[in-house]
Structures are given as C-alpha cells and as structure tokens.
Amino acid sequence: MSAPIAHGLDAHLVVDRGAFRLDLRLQVAPGETVALLGPNGAGKTTALRALAGLEDLTDGHIALDGAVLDRPRGGGRWVPPEHRRIGVVFQDYLLFPHLSAVDNVAFGPRRRGLGRAEARALAADWLGRVGLGDFGKRRPGQLSGGQAQRVALARALAAEPALLLLDEPLAALDARTRLDTRVELHRHLAGLAGPAVLVTHDPVDALMLADRLVVVEEGRAVQEGDGESVTARPRTDYIARLVGLNLYRGTASGRTVRLASGAVLATSEALEGDSFAAFPPSAVALFRSEPDGSPRNTWRAVVAGVHRHGDHLRVRLDGPIRAAADVTPAAAAQLGLEPGQEVWAAVKAAEIRAYPA
C-alpha cells in the first residue's frame, strides 16, 4: 500500500455487509468539497458513517492529514469517532433535544476541554455566524427546519473538525428554505480550510455545493469529475436521468454509433469502439409521418406515456431507440399524442454527443 497523502482525506472504503459491498476510493484535498451523488441504497451514507468511525471498515483504509484512522488489515488500526476530529452534519440534524441551541453548539468545544463560559461564548459566536445569534436559548423543538440545519452546521464546525461530513444536509427542508440554506451552506463550505464530503441524491445540491462529484451506484464509484463533465457526459442511466439526457451505449464507427438493439445513431463526433451517445429530450422532434431531408436520425416509435414536465410535455417513446422527448402542449395537441400511438421521431446528428465509454 502506498503511503497516505500528507494533507486532506485519503480513503479506500470497503464495507462488506452480506449482499451489499461498498468499495469506494476517495481523495479530498484541503479546502475541497466532494459530493457523493447516487440513488438511495447506493452506499453513500455507509461511506460517510465509515469515515466518521460509526461503521467499521472490512478492508481498505482511512487516513486524514497523513494519520491512519482505520485500517483493518496490515497491523490493524482503528481510531474511535471521538478522537477522529471529524464533524458530521446528520440528515435529521440530531440536535440534542435536552440542550438549548447554544449548548448544542458548545458541546464540541466543551469536550475539547473549554470551560463552560468559554465554550458558550464560542458557541454564541458560531450561532451568530450562521445568522442565529438571537436563537441561542431555544430548544431544538422550537427551531424551524432551516434553523435546526444551521445549528447542526454550527455545532459540527464549532468542534473544529479536520474533516467535515454532510449527510443529505438539505433533504429535510422545504423548497423555499432549501434555496436560502443552500446558498448559506455554500458560503460556509467555501470558507472551510479542511476537506469536506457531502452525500446527496440531489444533483442540484451536488452541483451547487461541491467542487467535484463522485457518482456512487451499488457501492462503487461509476463516474467522477467536476459538475460540468459529469452532466455533459453521463456514464450511467442514473446520471443521464438526473440531468435529463437520453443515454445509449454502443459501438462507434466514424460518425455513427450502433446500439445493442441494432439501431444506428448518426452523431456529430467521429469515434471508434465502445462509446456513449447522448442527447437531450428537447432535441427530439415528433412527426405523424416520416419526415424527409436534412442529416437526421429518424425512427418509428410508439408513445408509451405523456406527462407534464415544467411548461412542456415529456413523451416516453418505445421502439428500437427508447427515448424521452419534450414537446410543447400545442404540438402535442396537434399530434394528438396518446399512449399506444405510432409516431416518427427525429434527432439531428449535430444534437447527439458521442464520447468513449
């Protein structure tokens, strides 16, 4: 095993739990925020719990700023959570119900040996920084969701963690509060000196809050990169759906990609071999009869379903190329779209991005 990097987080998380196996490599530089993005049950929270020391590794290692915190093999080492200096903002915050907001935040500083008054002063300062200076005396039950979230953040930060973990930090908030809290949270994350790991199933949270995304599915990292590269070139159906792209895998030959179904897509880029092809639903045009002219891909499809999607309608298409298409309500009315109906679908080659798998 190579020596752990001297700064930031260096982890290879392996957790075996019967049918489920998490196997995830993760390196986060100081000041960097990485989002683990994935569907429910992908193992994101297990990864977070393993980092915090609340779940044991089966194999692999966790090292923070060069110090090994958990390594089951090779001599074995395990540092308990209370000695890891890893702050966690839990999904439902887990503010201590018997303590006021300020005492919740003072809990970490107290454990570091600060006196009661000193810890309270520090906690009050932190509450001020998250905009809750006047709420110190409130019990968690008397705080709104957004306020509780900010107290939880202040509590984690007041303990001066070397690594900050956030488990779905915005999931429990309503849409409006979420917007404000997200901006606020981004500000705090940007000001953080140490590494931070964020777990979320919401791509917007991931894109707005993190410098880098790691897409986790079934316990493994399936794609990694900054927001732009991940959303522009999704490598799994999950991400494609999240960012609203039709995604196909096939074999490229020049400016065409042959899919497993036998259908061939003409694309804008020349490629060879195993490849992805992707296009947005808005690129799909629907016709009653076969369209002609221009270098497009056309195929016969069957309408599988129609539902509202923002201010347009999203049409699910079955056929040799299963795809989602966005049409205006006016166009849908003109076409008389309904499930079971046969239509012609067309996508310009210039709208289809192809990239190596």
Next chain:
Amino acid sequence: MPAKRTRQRRRVPAALLAPAVVGLAFLILPLAGLLARAPWTELPARLAEPAMLDALRLSLVTATLATALSLLFGVPIAWLLARGDFPGRSLLRALVTVPLVLPPVVGGVALLLVFGRSGLIGSWLHERFDVTIPFSTTAVVLAMTFVSMPFLIVAVEGALRGADVRFEEAAATLGAGRWTVFTRVTLPMIAPGVLAGAVLCWARALGEFGATITFAGNFPGRTQTMPLAVYLALQSDLEAAIVLSLILLAVSVAVLASLRERWTTVA
C-alpha cells in the same frame, strides 16, 4: 342511518360490562371501606404517636435508600441489558427479573441464606468485620432493594431501548467519550424513564413486607416498617392498622398521580 349504526357499535356487550363492573367494585370497595372506617377525628392524634412516626420514618428512609441503591446498580445493569453485546444476555435479563415474580418471602429466605451469619457472604462479613446484617436496618434496605430494583431495571432498559442511539453517535463525533456520552446525552434523554422507574421502585420498596419480615424481622424502630406495623397493629389495635393503611394509601395515590402523565398516557 349511519349515526345509529355507530352508536350501536359503541355499545359495550353485556357479557363484558357485567364482569367489568363487578371487578371494579372489587378493586374500589375495599379502599372505600378503609376510608369509611377511618377514625377521622382522632387521626391527628394517632398520627403523632411515636410508634407510628418511627415506622413512618423508617419506611421513608429505607425505601429511599433502597431506591438510591437500585439507581446506583440498576441503571448500569439496564444499560448492559439494553446496549451490551455479550452471550447470555437474555438469560441475564430473565435472572434479573426473577424477583418480580418470586414470592417476596422466598427472596427473604434466599437473602438470609447468603447474608446470614453462616451464609456465603454473611459468614465472611461476620468473621472479617464483625458485621451482622440480618435483623438490622441494613437488612431492611437490602430486602427492599432485592425486591424493587427489577422494577427500575425494567423501566430504564425500556427507556434505553426507546432512545435513538444516533444521538450518541452524534455526541461521539463531537469528541465525547463513552462515559461522557452516557452522562451528557443518554442519561438526560432517558431521564423521564429513569424517574418513572425510580418512583415505581420506591413505591414497591415502601410496600415491601414478605422479604423484610423474613430477612430483617419485626423490631420497632429498627426493622419495623409501615407494612409490618400494619400487620402487627391488626392483631391488637384495628384503628392503628387503619391509620397506617391510610398513610400508605395516600402515598400510593400520590405516586400514581405523579406517574399519571408519563405512565398512563405512554402505555
């Protein structure tokens, strides 16, 4: 006619109502009888009798000591049973709760065999420290603790099982060691359960009779607690027995009232 149908459905079947009424009468009438026979005019004077006060004081002191001992040892036992991970845990739980169903007299005999002058621990205590436990106030406290601690353990274990361990995990990530987690997070969060258990334990200790009379005897001022005094008074002075019983009844009702909020509504 939906209104009539619901009314019909709500009507209690006679087959349930009749035994319920008889049963309620059986539970309430003796208490009413006690109140009816009470010598209300002489009550203040009788309450001030030294023997009465001695028994009352002894009962309150020993029951409180027994509750303190139960808290000291019972809470850690409850923690082991709720959170411990060791073989034989369910067997241990069964053993701990045996005194709940054991006839108290049997408990008294068992205590006598262990702490008696020739008993396992008693002989050692006697030889080494010249300490004799049976038929002393200490014996009263031990008998009470033996009988009432399981009530506390069961209540606290239930509270611990109901408590969300993730709060303890959150405390650990903030730098709290296991003992700090217990004192600063777990204990405050289960405080209502501990309090309910302690009150129940205290009430059970206060009413203790069988194990006490077997293990501690019936010496006025030293081991004669209220229930023992009631029993003794019954032989000679019915009115005194009634007065003592009234006091115990009043204490029981007070305990019930203090528990009403968390006991009857939670269950």
